[in-house]
Amino acid sequence: MIIVAVVALLAWLWLAATGFWRTDQRLPPRHRPANWPSVVVVVPARDEAAVLPETLPTLLAQRYPGPLRVVLVDDGSGDDTAAVARRIGGDRLTITASGDRPPGWAGKPWALARGTAEAGDAEFLLFTDADIAHGPDSLTALVEAAGERDLVSQMARLRTRTAWERLVVPAFVYFFAMLYPFRRVNGPGRTAAAAGGCCLVRRTALERAGGVAAIRDAVIDDVALGRAIKRAGGRIWLGLAGDVRSVRPYPTLRSLWRMVARSAYTQLRHSVVLLAGTVLGLAVVFLAPPVLTFASTGVPRFLALAAWLLMTLTFVPMLRYHGRPWPAAVLLPVTAALYLLMTVDSAIQHWRGRGAAWKGRSYPRARA
Template sequence: MSPLSWIATGSLATWVWLLLGQGFFWRTDQRLPAPSQAPETPAESPGDPWPRVVMVVPARDEAEVLPLSLPSLLAQDYPGPAEVILVDDGSTDGTGRLAEELARGRTGLPLAVVRPGEPEPGWTGKLWALRHGIALARAREPEFLLLTDADIAHEPDSLRLLVAAATGHRLDLVSQMARLRVASGWERLIVPAFVYFFCQLYPFRWINRRRPLATAAAGGCVLLRADTAERAGVPEVIRQAVIDDVSLAKAVRRAGGRVWLGLADRVDSIRPYPDLADLWRMVARSAYAQLRHNPPALLGTVAGLALVYLAPPVTLAAGLLTGDGPAAWAGGAAWAVMTGTYLPMLRYYRQPPWLAPLLPYTALLYLLMTVDSAVRHYRGQGAAWKGRTYARPEAAPDR
């Protein structure tokens, strides 16, 4: 066999293993579990069938999306006591005032807006906002906290279903990966792949096992037991984390809590990423932090992406041009398996199947974004988000 054939065969073997041995990451059937008891009485205490919930929304310069997201929280059809706390994290676009205007005169859940000021040293902005929101929420003595981003819109029964799942299955953290917006051409090319890669890195089936093999959450929608959060030291224990959702899930699990993560059907992100530059910044700001700023891990990631995603089409084309049959066959087979595993995610995002064979091109973009993330880190630019830069942010600490 030629070297080209060995590369193609190695890629094919990797894809067969990913297909069968990586927690069936490519399947999209991990959805919010139905409660094991009737939704009308989901709580453990018969005297208070629906537990008190406080929703905490960190918001920085979110005036563009707030008119669509905040009313969806205030209009939650939840039978128990619930309220919303929006934490205005140093916004310059009138986010806090807009939130108050949106709630004024509206029937629904009560809203409180707080402004904690600039973060203290050692805190990332979102977690600083969550710290103040959670502290204020604890004064209400809730059983659950719903941590949800300002760009997330919820269907009216979203909170009810989350609480029913958590109480019915005795879960400490229930997280749904919101369905991201897919409207522009670049969003169609990159966004479903973003979720696909996340599922490959953190297979939901492994996370949701009683004896989990992985731990993660999706920060846009996290229902968290208040006593578990306090026992885990959240958010203080993860105050420097840029990838705060994974860090939060690990902190909960270290405290003995049960974690569940799945794809959302009734929770949507409305934040637009119309251009490649917008999507590039979204990925690059945290990609190297995910690798713990480790150069060998970066090199391994680049080599792995090249072998797994780029080698199949390259070896197929080269094999056909040079008459190397084994290389062309193995490369084509690897590309076919890759394409097949991507189709369920495209269906979930209601996208045409012809996008599936383009996954190698999308992977190349992600490879370049990851390298750019490392370059930004070593230039001292670090993770940048809405006017703040964290030169050396932490990823998701194991302890």
């Protein structure tokens, strides 16, 4: 018990020192450009008829001073996605079909590639998901923040209306920041990532990185895009959004489970060793502190309680960002246990040949 408690406390002392838990990475200082660059917004949409009336108008109503077009790519939808987009309409909107997906391409990257082809020689591309609503000055702020950067990405605020969303969603962003600390992403080192819901990328930088084809088989396409741009010498930035939000509901545990499990094992590169290490790490770092707090006495209990306290304190800023009360931070071990089970289930689905499944598509051999 004392060995596990010591390991857990040392882990949390190190994690707290990294600052991954801070929520101060917002858009960098903004500078009004002398000439506003042209921007094309690319929206891949597959079976998104339900959310488009709430999100597409926010893109078409952007108060952007420069040339702006919106290209919605209907990615083989089985519902009225294209018809709903046409009804919303507008001079800025172009609707195109993704067409037949070539072998070796995942669905979303192919839709992004089709939209990029429609963009012509636009100076910037804004890749945004169909469920993302933008404030009226969102694009202007992104372009002003870009400066000399080649990619500026914001992690959209996710819904936290239902009880399950309030329990699971803040931890989703917290764990993402643990894997890809925003400050390290934004620095000169090798750590790279992006958030697919809102990615403003310079077209020439994307071309230097090999275009969308560089991430053609990536299921976790946003992180792959950030890596491709940074490896090609581009400067990237990732932070939390203010007026960019997801409207997609995840009202039940099952819907949240599917959202996490569809790519969790892909994130681990389909490695049994990494899976075992992740399960062990989650158990020791997140589950052991509360268990030992109640199951042990003396020094082990003191050390475990200290680790649990550090865990709780690091989670408070993320809860505040999502408008949740700080006492909910003590439930992080419960949420971590759910994520552990989701990760194991993701591996099981992969072994069964179902792979990273989403909206009727499955990528059993998907690249991380």
